[in-house]
Amino acid sequence: MGEEVGFLGLGIMGKAMSMNLIRHGFKCDELVEHGASVAETPAAVVKKCKYTIAMLSDPSAAHSVVFDKDGVLEQMCSGKGYVDMSTVDSDTSSKISEAITSKGGCFLEAPVSGSKKPAEDGQLVILAAGEKKLYEEALPAFDVMGKKSLFLGQVGNGAKMKLVVNMIMGSMLNAFSEGLILADKSGLNTQTLLDVLDLGGIANPMFKMKGPTMIQKSYSPAFPLKHQQKDMRLALALGDENAVSMPVAAAANEAFKKARSMGLGDLDFSAVYEAVKFPQNSS
Numbered sequence: 033m034g035e036e037v038g039f040l041g042l043g044i045m046g047k048a049m050s051m052n053l054i055r056h057g058f059k060c061d062e063l064v065e066h067g068a069s070v071a072e073t074p075a076a077v078v079k080k081c082k083y084t085i086a087m088l089s090d091p092s093a094a095h096s097v098v099f100d101k102d103g104v105l106e107q108m109c110s111g112k113g114y115v116d117m118s119t120v121d122s123d124t125s126s127k128i129s130e131a132i133t134s135k136g137g138c139f140l141e142a143p144v145s146g147s148k149k150p151a152e153d154g155q156l157v158i159l160a161a162g163e164k165k166l167y168e169e170a171l172p173a174f175d176v177m178g179k180k181s182l183f184l185g186q187v188g189n190g191a192k193m194k195l196v197v198n199m200i201m202g203s204m205l206n207a208f209s210e211g212l213i214l215a216d217k218s219g220l221n222t223q224t225l226l227d228v229l230d231l232g233g234i235a236n237p238m239f240k241m242k243g244p245t246m247i248q249k250s251y252s253p254a255f256p257l258k259h260q261q262k263d264m265r266l267a268l269a270l271g272d273e274n275a276v277s278m279p280v281a282a283a284a285n286e287a288f289k290k291a292r293s294m295g296l297g298d299l300d301f302s303a304v305y306e307a308v309k310f311p312q313n314s315s
């Protein structure tokens with residue numbers, strides 16, 4: 033990926049990831065600042081660039097950027113590559129893959145694990161699947177955006193891996209929220225709980241990072257709650273398809289849905305703490 037790279041989707045993640053590409057000498061299209069040029073439509077980006085990377089909110093956004101009028105597909109052709117790093121379900125990814133390859137292009141899905149700070153620091157974990165040749169071509173870009181890239185085989189495997197990881201993460205955050213509430217309601221100091229957790233076998237970076245801000249009710253979005261709920265929903269659908277019973281994840285999804293209904297969808301996903309707390313406060 034020596035040539036100019038197109039980047040579609042400059043939200044929390046896309047902005048940080050594309051900035052890293054620019055910092056490391058990639059010429060990035062679709063960035064307003066820092067000397068990169070801006071194109072009007074996804075089709076115009078694809079026309080101009082050999083490689084286009086997308087980092088979009090959800091399956092519907094990933095789908096429409098490719099298939100809608102002035103979308104990626106209009107200018108896709110042999111010799112071009114499309115790398116979708118959004119978190120979507122494997123069906124969406126497969127449909128996009130089929131469309132891109134039917135026009136002669138190459139497709140790779142490459143969702144990432146790691147949030148705003150790892151994106152800024154080039155420390156993401158990249159879960160790629162699809163066209164191996166495109167993976168190899170994309171590695172120099174992945175190396176500046178991430179600390180580790182994995183190639184997981186056929187299209188869909190990257191999407192599934194990402195959903196499994198985020199299903200676990202969302203369930204853990206709910207258990208953590210309940211623990212904070214239980215500690216508080218039973219007269220314990222929540223900061224002491226964080227210290228104890230950090231010393232033991234269930235210490236982890238998420239509890240360490242989110243715990244103090246949750247205690248302070250500070251939910252500036254690194255990973256928007258609406259996206260975590262989307263991931264729980266998609267992971268539960270994957271469970272349906274495979275007849276995997278997931279009562280813990282289903283309960284966690286309900287809490288994220290409740291948080292959305294409370295208007296917390298654009299806050300950080302740790303704001304689920306407020307939804308978990310709410311029934312206790314209202315009783």
Ligand SMILES: NC(=O)C1=CN([C@@H]2O[C@H](COP(=O)(O)OP(=O)(O)OC[C@H]3O[C@@H](n4cnc5c(N)ncnc54)[C@H](OP(=O)(O)O)[C@@H]3O)[C@@H](O)[C@H]2O)C=CC1
Binds near residue numbers: 087088120256259
């Ligand atoms: N934030 C995080 O910690 C992580 C997020 N992810 C995943 O990465 C993806 C992006 O997340 P994040 O950056 O946080 O999300 P944001 O909500 O900050 O950004 C989403 C981006 O998608 C664009 N978009 C949405 N709908 C459309 C559409 N119909 N057509 C074109 N563009 C569209 C938005 O454009 P506009 O602003 O113009 O609406 C924006 O650039 C999601 O799939 C998320 O699940 C993965 C790992 C970590």
Ligand SMILES: O=CC(=O)O
Binds near residue numbers: 198
């Ligand atoms: O998808 C979110 C993350 O932190 O990874």
